[in-house]
Amino acid sequence: MRIRELYLKNFGKFSEKHFYIRDGIHVIYGENEFGKSTLHAFIRAMFFGLERGRGRAAGKDAFSRFEPWENPNYYAGVMRFECGGRNFRLERSFDRISKHASLVCEDDGEELSVEDGDLNMLLGGITQAEFDSTVSVGQLMARPGQELSETLKNYAANYYETGGGEIDLNGAVTELRERRREVESDLKAEQQKQEEKRRALFQECGYLERDMEKLKREFAEKRSAAEKAEKDAKRRQAEQARRRNRSVSGKNAPGGNAEKQAGDIPPRKSFLPGAACLLIGIFGVLGAQFMQGPGQGAGSVIPLVVRILSVLVLLTGAVLLTAGLRRKNGNVAESEESVSDTGDAEEQEHRLEMYRKEREQLRWELSRIRAEWKEKQIRLENLREEEEDVQQSGREKSLLKRRQAILLAEEKIRSAAGKLGQQTSSFLNRRASEIFVELTEGKYRGIDADEKLEITVWDGERRVRAEQLSRGTLEQIYFSIRMAAAELLQEEPMPVILDDTFAFYDDKRLESALKWLSRQDRQVIIFTCQRREGEMLHEDRTAKEGIDDHQ
Numbered sequence: 001m002r003i004r005e006l007y008l009k010n011f012g013k014f015s016e017k018h019f020y021i022r023d024g025i026h027v028i029y030g031e032n033e034f035g036k037s038t039l040h041a042f043i044r045a046m047f048f049g050l051e052r053g054r055g056r057a058a059g060k061d062a063f064s065r066f067e068p069w070e071n072p073n074y075y076a077g078v079m080r081f082e083c084g085g086r087n088f089r090l091e092r093s094f095d096r097i098s099k100h101a102s103l104v105c106e107d108d109g110e111e112l113s114v115e116d117g118d119l120n121m122l123l124g125g126i127t128q129a130e131f132d133s134t135v136s137v138g139q140l141m142a143r144p145g146q147e148l149s150e151t152l153k154n155y156a157a158n159y160y161e162t163g164g165g166e167i168d169l170n171g172a173v174t175e176l177r178e179r180r181r182e183v184e185s186d187l188k189a190e191q192q193k194q195e196e197k198r199r200a201l202f203q204e205c206g207y208l209e210r211d212m213e214k215l216k217r218e219f220a221e222k223r224s225a226a227e228k229a230e231k232d233a234k235r236r237q238a239e240q241a242r243r244r245n246r247s248v249s250g251k252n253a254p255g256g257n258a259e260k261q262a263g264d265i266p267p268r269k270s271f272l273p274g275a276a277c278l279l280i281g282i283f284g285v286l287g288a289q290f291m292q293g294p295g296q297g298a299g300s301v302i303p304l305v306v307r308i309l310s311v312l313v314l315l316t317g318a319v320l321l322t323a324g325l326r327r328k329n330g331n332v333a334e335s336e337e338s339v340s341d342t343g344d345a346e347e348q349e350h351r352l353e354m355y356r357k358e359r360e361q362l363r364w365e366l367s368r369i370r371a372e373w374k375e376k377q378i379r380l381e382n383l384r385e386e387e388e389d390v391q392q393s394g395r396e397k398s399l400l401k402r403r404q405a406i407l408l409a410e411e412k413i414r415s416a417a418g419k420l421g422q423q424t425s426s427f428l429n430r431r432a433s434e435i436f437v438e439l440t441e442g443k444y445r446g447i448d449a450d451e452k453l454e455i456t457v458w459d460g461e462r463r464v465r466a467e468q469l470s471r472g473t474l475e476q477i478y479f480s481i482r483m484a485a486a487e488l489l490q491e492e493p494m495p496v497i498l499d500d501t502f503a504f505y506d507d508k509r510l511e512s513a514l515k516w517l518s519r520q521d522r523q524v525i526i527f528t529c530q531r532r533e534g535e536m537l538h539e540d541r542t543a544k545e546g547i548d549d550h551q
Helices: 036-048 055-059 118-122 128-133 146-162 169-251 254-262 267-292 301-390 394-439 471-489 507-518 532-550
Strands: 002-011 014-020 025-029 076-083 086-093 100-105 446-449 455-458 463-465 496-499 524-528
Touching: 002 036, 014 036, 025 507, 025 532, 036 076, 036 086, 036 128, 036 496, 036 524, 100 118, 128 471, 169 301, 169 394, 267 301, 394 446, 394 471, 394 507, 446 471, 455 471, 471 507, 507 532, 524 532
Parallel strands: 025 524, 496 524
Antiparallel strands: 002 014, 002 076, 076 086, 086 100, 446 455, 455 463
8 A cells, every 4th residue: 555645624733735645765854843743643544534532531632632723623634545556535524513434446436435344445454553553653652552462462363263364353352242241231130130039039038927926926825815715614614513503402401491391381371370379468468467356366376377378378479470580581581592693693604605705706816817827828938939949040040151151252262362372473573573683783683572562682692671772772673563563464565654753763773774664565654853864865865876877
């Protein structure tokens, strides 16, 4: 690929500015603030687009840095380049309102689609990170980034697995990582759902256990009350039976019949004879007194006999009256006792009925508690079985298997990329060493960069860590690694763009670097604020022309 023209319609400080680029090494000289970095950024933006950042980073990103100084809403440019023997015109508009990109083959007018990947195909599939880590070297940014290490690993895995770059294993790992994140997100949601279900079941089990404990206490209280009521009922029945037995035994006792026989005579029949006897006795005494009179003697017999008989009749009447009173009192007492016994029996029967009802009510309550407790026990057992089933759902098991499979795939791909990357690293070290030896004119023999791009240098006697070397030598190591990586990764040789890359090179090593670049089949664009590069190239060209003329 070779860039033919850069047309900055409105980009940074440039407006309606054309730059034409030739083959070989093309030096663009300018003092500070000339716009060399702007031209470098324009080439990158035309190849890969220019997106505006978000948040706080938006104020410092490339989009804001190179926004047109005048009329920012018109943010556009054109690049003409040659690729595969055909000429193309690439036009882009970067502003947010009219943002678009068009790609046209100028040889036959065919319109290609940037969005569908036609430009990426022309660039050989190179990404912006790979571009920045190989052929595009910014100011004081010669050290390759970590992206180059990942790119080399991915390239090695692709090459040795497929024989080429048709499959992006690094992209596959990224895709697997995204899928794993999705699966883990779904798994987390499913586990949270199952946990909520388990929590709800556990809570309901707790409620049931408390209800069952309450029913158990209530059952114990009711059973105790029922047993007490049963005992009270039995005691009352026994007491009533004892009373009945006492009443029957009292009536059947020996004295009882005599009293009953004596009591058969009504009290009135006892009072009348007694009263008559009393009257007769009183009249007899009075008659005897009258019969004795004042004219009769004291020894008269008849009055005496009448008086004695009257006294006996009087005593008999008194006895009869006393017996009648006794019988009357005895009948009243028996009547009262009978009434009392009848009242007690009714009250006892009423109480017994109440005890029976209370006992039946308690029995019903006990039966209800048993049934409710049994129902809750069955529900609790069902909930515990359901809780065991909830421990891990079928979907959760499936998600766990998927995650394990993805992790295994990631591990296998990384392992393959790591092993095969060692072979690529050997090639990279060998080619970078060849370039570095030429740049240093044999002072150093080789470079050894591991997969993390930790670098050591062999000087023929010992290995030295790159950080221990001068800044100029360090810049040459990075340059050698970048150029070796570009040869390895790029199917379509991209232009090498160097923005003040040789600031720390001495004249001798700068001359060696320019000679090496001039032998490469690549277009080289050098942005510099010094005249050394141009003068050396001019002298070299003049020397070659002189040799040609002499020959």
